Amino acid sequence: APPSAPPNLFKRGRGPLRKFRGVTRLLLTKIPFFKEIIVSSFTCGSCAWSNTEIQSVGRIQEQGVRYTLAATARQDMNREVVKTDCATARIPELDFEIPAFSQKGALTTIEGIIDRAVAGLEQDQPVRRAADKDVAGKIDEFIGKLKQLKEVDSSFTFIIDDPSGNSFVENPRAPQKDDALVVTHYRRTAQQDAMLGLEVLRLGGEGVLKSEDLRNEVLQFNTNCPECNAPANTNMKLVQIPHFKEVIIMATNCEACGHRTNEVKSGGAIEPLGTRITLRVTDPSDMTRDLLKSETCSVEIPELEFELGMGALGGKFTTLEGLLKDIRNLIVKNPFTLGDSSTPSRVEKLQEFGRKVYQIMEGHMEAHFILDDPAGNSYLQNVYAPEEDPQLKVEHYERTFAQNEDLGLNDMRTEGYETGLTSER
Structure with missing residues (x-):
């Protein structure tokens, strides 16, 4: 069973505790925008409970991504969304936030994300009503506001912020620009790198190569192939472009699957203009x-x-x-x-x-x-x-x-x- 659901579902009847087993189906699929993902679907044949999750098996992107959607029509609720584990979903108008790692990744719609949040809030309401009616009443009121959002009687803002860069919100007007959807790529902070488990490499002290040495040397470091995850080598070279400036070219060649990729980084500072x-x-x-x-x-x-x-x-x-x-x-x-x-x-x-x-x-x-x-x-x-x-x-x-x-x-x-x-x- 997927991590968010126990492998065995329990149901109490008149007799002793009864246990039912469900089936989990896994599908490894490749999406051009997000490399590879694993779609897991769990279904229980006894109680009809089902759950679908995604897990990214591709590499973390170079930059984080933030999708800001101004939802103004009922059709916006049908936009497909890929939300990873480390993504944060927010609706500022309700001061509502789904923190990172509080839910498993999902391939769903905006309406599906709201329904999932409503189901999570309603789950413990009977216990809250018995313990504290005031708190339960406030949560009921907030659940009503979330449900009202799906009708889009008034516009609201939906934000997906993913430091790993592997989340996505559909643009139904593609390849034209969607004026209602703003996509922002940003550099991760040190805290976000630590949250994703990335090592921050700092150059300094002894043994740092000078720029003259870099121009005449091809540096090589170990990495994993973004396609098959097999060990591979990445070559890095500092190159001078005529009539322009220096750039760093990074190339990866996987001997296991034959995948090749290259990437360019600016070797200079940000220009004044x-x-x-x-x-x-x-x-x-x-x-x-x-x-x-x-x-x-x-x-x-x-x-x-x-x-x-x-x-x-x-x-x-x-x-x-x-x-x-x-x-x-x-x-x-x-x-x-x-x-x-x-x-x-x-x-x-x-x-x-x-x-x-x-x-x-x-x-x-x-x-x-x-x-x-x-x-x-x-x-x-x-x-x-x-x-x-x-x-x-x-x-x-x-x-x-x-x-x-x-x-x-x-x-x-x-x-x-x-x-x-x-x-x-």
Whole structure:
């Protein structure tokens, strides 16, 4: 049986305590957004009690994720949700929160999460009414408010905050942007790393390699394959991109299953200004341009009404064609639009999006490709360098307060630190 339910269910009748056994079914499935998960379903044939849970068997993502949904219609209750064990669910209007690790992971809907919370609160109400009627009455009142939320008579905010980055809230308008849903990727704090059981590696003291040594050396460290979890090696190299800056390229090759992956990290600091790069794609030769997309960079294609938020797909050093292929696979292979649960209209919409992306790659459709990086660490090759590229426009802009907040800059203090401590004493 799953961990949240005892393997044996007990029922007391007129005779002695009777014990019934149920059946647990396990399914290992791969979801492109969340790597691999185990779906467990428990059913008791005697009392008809059932329970469904998920457990993530993939790796913890590089960044945490926060989904903020402004629910305004009854249809929002049907949005599918993947909630992991370490995710926190909140409804600020009711000052209601489901803490991390208080429930097992679930593949459900927003209505299902509310129903699950209601069932948990109602479970011990008979005991509370006997012990303290006032407390039981207040909980009954709160349960009524939760049930009323499902009718969406007034708008409310639903938030899923997952430090592991493995939770998800459905966007029914995909691949277009959902104005009601805000997806924010963030860096975990030390407390969140400790909660997830991650070791925090700190470089310092003796034995730290200098930057000159890193340029001429490929570092290697042990890790596990994100696909089959077999032991693998990750190679790391510091590379200088012409007319740009240094980046760190990390590549993993699994000898067990043959899976390969690469990731790019910025080797420099956050730039004083954000960067917005706009390329007018008019020829198939544009697909061969080198491209560096950092973790903080968002991608936009106005002609397709498409926007990919920062943090999605991670950091990449590839070509324009390679990034468009990754975007196409990410959208077309969306697990919530495949199988029996998909609708013909939604499938057709995503297939049409895939065809248009293919037309752009083949040069049959002109489009604008926009990289917007508040940290200023993204790059798109200028084939006319050092001269100006007539098809390429690079703009630098002042970051907003919200962008600085996402990058963790608003609370960062690097000047007068010691003086500030002295004055406070």
